[in-house]
Amino acid sequence: MIKNPWNEKLIFELGAPGRQAFSLPASDVPEVDLDWPENMRREKAPGLPEVSEPELVRHFTALSRLNHGVDTDFYPLGSCTMKYNPKVDEALAALPGFAGIHPYLPEELVQGALQLIYEMEAYLAEISGMDRVTMQPAAGAHGELTGILLVRAYHRCRGENRTRILVPDSAHGTNPATAAMAGYQVVSVPSDQRGGVDVAALEKLLDERVAGLMLTNPNTLGLFDENIHIIADMVHKVGGLLYYDGANTNAIMGYTRPGNMGFDVVHFNLHKTFATPHGGGGPGAGPVGVKKDLVPFLPVPLVDFDGKRYYFNYDLPHSIGKVRSFYGNFGVVVKAYAYIRSLGAEGLKQVSRDAVLNANYLMAHLKKYFYLPYDRFCKHEFVISGKWQKERNGVKTLDMAKRLLDYGFHPPTIYFPLIVEEAMMIEPTETESKETLDRFIDAMIRIAREAEEEPEKIKGAPYTTYIGRLDEVAAARKPELRWRAGK
Amino acid sequence: MRYLPNTIDDRQKMMADIGISSVEELFADIPEQVRLKRELNLPEALAEPELVRHLEDLAGKNGDTSRYTCFLGGGYYDHYIPAVIPALLSRSEFYTAYTPYQAEISQGTLAAIYEFQTMICELTGMDVANASMYDGATALAEAAAVATGATRRQRVVVSRTVHPEYRQVLKTYLEPRGVELVELPFTNGVTTGDNLDRYINRQTAAVLVQQPNFFGCLEDVYSLQRAASGVGALFIVSADPISLGLLKPPGEYGASIVVGEGQSLGLPLNFGGPGFGYFAAREEFLRRIPGRVVGATSDTRGRRGYVLTLQAREQHIRREKATSNICSNQALCALAATIYLSAMGPAGLRRVAGLCAQKAAYAKKRLAAVKGITVAFNAPSFKEFVIKSEYPVTLVQGVLLRRGLVAGPDLGRFYPELSNHLLVAVTEKRTKEEIDRLAEALEEVAG
Numbered sequence A: 001m002i003k004n005p006w007n008e009k010l011i012f013e014l015g016a017p018g019r020q021a022f023s024l025p026a027s028d029v030p031e032v033d034l035d036w037p038e039n040m041r042r043e044k045a046p047g048l049p050e051v052s053e054p055e056l057v058r059h060f061t062a063l064s065r066l067n068h069g070v071d072t073d074f075y076p077l078g079s080c081t082m083k084y085n086p087k088v089d090e091a092l093a094a095l096p097g098f099a100g101i102h103p104y105l106p107e108e109l110v111q112g113a114l115q116l117i118y119e120m121e122a123y124l125a126e127i128s129g130m131d132r133v134t135m136q137p138a139a140g141a142h143g144e145l146t147g148i149l150l151v152r153a154y155h156r157c158r159g160e161n162r163t164r165i166l167v168p169d170s171a172h173g174t175n176p177a178t179a180a181m182a183g184y185q186v187v188s189v190p191s192d193q194r195g196g197v198d199v200a201a202l203e204k205l206l207d208e209r210v211a212g213l214m215l216t217n218p219n220t221l222g223l224f225d226e227n228i229h230i231i232a233d234m235v236h237k238v239g240g241l242l243y244y245d246g247a248n249t250n251a252i253m254g255y256t257r258p259g260n261m262g263f264d265v266v267h268f269n270l271h272k273t274f275a276t277p278h279g280g281g282g283p284g285a286g287p288v289g290v291k292k293d294l295v296p297f298l299p300v301p302l303v304d305f306d307g308k309r310y311y312f313n314y315d316l317p318h319s320i321g322k323v324r325s326f327y328g329n330f331g332v333v334v335k336a337y338a339y340i341r342s343l344g345a346e347g348l349k350q351v352s353r354d355a356v357l358n359a360n361y362l363m364a365h366l367k368k369y370f371y372l373p374y375d376r377f378c379k380h381e382f383v384i385s386g387k388w389q390k391e392r393n394g395v396k397t398l399d400m401a402k403r404l405l406d407y408g409f410h411p412p413t414i415y416f417p418l419i420v421e422e423a424m425m426i427e428p429t430e431t432e433s434k435e436t437l438d439r440f441i442d443a444m445i446r447i448a449r450e451a452e453e454e455p456e457k458i459k460g461a462p463y464t465t466y467i468g469r470l471d472e473v474a475a476a477r478k479p480e481l482r483w484r485a486g487k
Numbered sequence B: 001m002r003y004l005p006n007t008i009d010d011r012q013k014m015m016a017d018i019g020i021s022s023v024e025e026l027f028a029d030i031p032e033q034v035r036l037k038r039e040l041n042l043p044e045a046l047a048e049p050e051l052v053r054h055l056e057d058l059a060g061k062n063g064d065t066s067r068y069t070c071f072l073g074g075g076y077y078d079h080y081i082p083a084v085i086p087a088l089l090s091r092s093e094f095y096t097a098y099t100p101y102q103a104e105i106s107q108g109t110l111a112a113i114y115e116f117q118t119m120i121c122e123l124t125g126m127d128v129a130n131a132s133m134y135d136g137a138t139a140l141a142e143a144a145a146v147a148t149g150a151t152r153r154q155r156v157v158v159s160r161t162v163h164p165e166y167r168q169v170l171k172t173y174l175e176p177r178g179v180e181l182v183e184l185p186f187t188n189g190v191t192t193g194d195n196l197d198r199y200i201n202r203q204t205a206a207v208l209v210q211q212p213n214f215f216g217c218l219e220d221v222y223s224l225q226r227a228a229s230g231v232g233a234l235f236i237v238s239a240d241p242i243s244l245g246l247l248k249p250p251g252e253y254g255a256s257i258v259v260g261e262g263q264s265l266g267l268p269l270n271f272g273g274p275g276f277g278y279f280a281a282r283e284e285f286l287r288r289i290p291g292r293v294v295g296a297t298s299d300t301r302g303r304r305g306y307v308l309t310l311q312a313r314e315q316h317i318r319r320e321k322a323t324s325n326i327c328s329n330q331a332l333c334a335l336a337a338t339i340y341l342s343a344m345g346p347a348g349l350r351r352v353a354g355l356c357a358q359k360a361a362y363a364k365k366r367l368a369a370v371k372g373i374t375v376a377f378n379a380p381s382f383k384e385f386v387i388k389s390e391y392p393v394t395l396v397q398g399v400l401l402r403r404g405l406v407a408g409p410d411l412g413r414f415y416p417e418l419s420n421h422l423l424v425a426v427t428e429k430r431t432k433e434e435i436d437r438l439a440e441a442l443e444e445v446a447g
Helices: A055-064 A086-093 A111-128 A140-157 A176-180 A199-205 A228-237 A247-250 A292-297 A332-365 A388-392 A397-406 A434-453 A454-460 A473-478 B006-019 B023-027 B048-062 B084-089 B107-124 B135-153 B164-177 B219-230 B241-245 B283-288 B315-321 B331-368 B393-402 B432-446
Strands: A133-134 A164-168 A185-189 A210-215 A242-243 A265-266 A288-290 A301-306 A310-313 A383-385 A422-427 B068-073 B155-159 B180-184 B205-211 B234-239 B257-261 B277-281 B294-298 B304-308 B371-374 B384-389 B405-408 B421-425
Touching: A055 B084, A055 B107, A055 B135, A055 B331, A086 A265, A086 A332, A086 B048, A086 B205, A111 A133, A111 A288, A111 A301, A111 A332, A111 B048, A140 A242, A140 A247, A140 A265, A140 A288, A140 A292, A140 B164, A164 A176, A176 A185, A176 B164, A176 B315, A185 A199, A185 A422, A199 A228, A242 A247, A247 A332, A247 B068, A247 B315, A288 A292, A332 A383, A332 A422, A332 B006, A332 B023, A332 B048, A388 A397, A388 A434, A397 A422, A397 A434, A397 A454, A422 B205, A434 A454, A434 B006, A454 B241, A454 B421, A473 B294, B006 B023, B068 B432, B084 B331, B107 B205, B107 B241, B107 B277, B107 B294, B107 B304, B135 B155, B135 B164, B135 B205, B135 B234, B135 B257, B135 B277, B135 B283, B155 B164, B164 B180, B180 B315, B219 B234, B234 B241, B241 B331, B277 B283, B331 B371, B331 B384, B331 B421, B331 B432, B384 B432, B393 B405, B393 B432, B405 B432
Parallel strands: A164 A185, A164 A210, A210 A242, A242 A265, B068 B405, B068 B421, B155 B180, B155 B205, B205 B234, B234 B257
Antiparallel strands: A133 A288, A265 A288, A301 A310, A383 A422, B257 B277, B294 B304, B371 B384, B384 B421, B405 B421
């Protein structure tokens, strides 16, 4: 265990009155008395830190050392696609010609940026089999909201007031939350014994009240729903639309496309599939692609090309409006663009091949030690259960996840999807070597053995981290959400 | 392929362990009907030097702030970014981590968010703040949604002096929920103070204003707040965080929720994103606020630590009953702001705000003296103001461009009655010489 990297002091507890880390020039204009009303002037300065630059840098460097990132070690967090984030993409997005351009510059001064957006749209449309793509949504869930609002606008334009969105019981929590935000009643669709949508149950739920079905394929169990074309036909037959949650696109690039499966609307997670960093929780980007019939409803503006110049197209009379200011997380789009250009068609297909191969390799080894509820080839991720360990040894999935920290790994996503008890959702991604996968398998096998032999040890894990298990119940019961002097 | 470690030999060994002879067997469950029966049609893969050259070419076609002196405003601003920010953000333990679900190995992100929440509370005078939103517009829309939930009322009143794009987003968010959106008119650049009771009534969930407003003018927030609280509506303020170095924190004039765009706090322009939205509220709305919130607690050994908390509000627990669907936010941008505010401190923030206000005041006076130009509104202003030209804005912008200057946006885009009106933003980065050049260019238009 390394020496404790942090002195536990927040930035507010460092420094001294009068210290500063800023450097600003003196004013070069004649000083005037501002004509502001007295009651609009701030009397008391905000309680911000007073530190010098070296203290500032040490503090945040110390904090960074308490974090586990993809660059630190394996991060098999299912559903999140924690793949390696290429360094060159970071450098390119920081070029002054991208990072230093104001959103209200005249179009003639942003031709390069518009060209990039225009080309990126074409790439994403090709990868997904959609007709047009908006870059405006800032994240996956934001893309979902945009997509469901598009579905809503489509039906209303046809004079139909549909009220329901169907969501599988295995879906990401954002799906039902999104449908509710868009004013829909959420109806849950059960899964069948192979982990796919229960087609018979779906049939019973389909009628003219259904605006659409939200689905991810492969689903959150990492399983490809082989009935997808049947499901698509069924939903379309009652006039509903199919929404593709693109969180799991890493599994299928070059093999199939949401458009080929019958989906009408798709969101991408550029921060998953296209290797832009997660940033500790953002920024991501959630572009949304649609089939032809939904194009008139897309948010404004789109980027178009008249043969000579690129321009913003605000001429979409049926548009849902705007979902975010300006044009989305452009800086993230630049990184994803660079990634697609680095890999090309064959590279992206190899990404999916290796992501799926790596996941199946882990699954093949781990299923001897952990209960595997759906024993069939998976795609880019799979779900095992800690149910054996819980039943035999009283060791829960949470305990095993915490024990993994002692082995230097980020744990899998746990307790999701909700339909698998004691779930562990494992997504290795394609950027991990066989040696890393073998180290992880080894750690998991040792944990399975420890569960048998030393269950109490696992229940007390982790032992080697900077901090031990934290009392989340106390945190929620008596919320302390900001620092205060003298506390 | 440099990002893919698997060799042919690795793949063979892995396939043997799985019990397959070809990777294609793993894709056998994709039905024929839905398969893509050709290769994706994408440009050839580029080697890293080719990639760099291609993106440098694209970047080179854009007029960034090193090539055009930026007087553009309207929510995104050309403020100075201290070098410590990109240096610390490049720590990959920060930027390659996910949302800090596993607190034991995410204390860096969690402690930084806790500091961020504290700083936002300090700036705004609010009790609680979340870990960030996508941008200023969605933060405002989510605040309005909180108000409709808290008051069980379905009418939201927003001033037309709020950023036009924010109002568009507000409409997109509120319309499906059946919320009526009503706009307050403006007079002389600020929300019209008369007849507020014609708009703000007992059905009103919230009154939304921006301070300083989209035109850069200072609103009479006290009378607007009284109108809101008088009918039991929430008073929601969108505020430029830089301005709060000098302006009264909204908490001191009765705001219920304070939101805003945080790009000014140490983030590049990025063609409009990523920046971040901040969201702060009074304690009574704590369990209604959207997004991630970090709280302090202690571990099994009694050591202080930080966790994501109040998760019962969020989509991964509550699903369709969640306060919002937000999952990813703009965490790394919030970290940039935390570093920025730490670097500036109370004195630095005050200085930045003061330099903006002083230089904008100089520019306003200087441009008012230019023939053919008038300052459109005489209300007090912060770092932006509106000029009216006798000539079409496109002509004016063309002349500026030739002199390497950009100002705007053209307000006729958003307000039909404000054709020939241009917004001018002046940050601490602008020099007297640059402001004088702007004035001279405008003189050339008239000349």
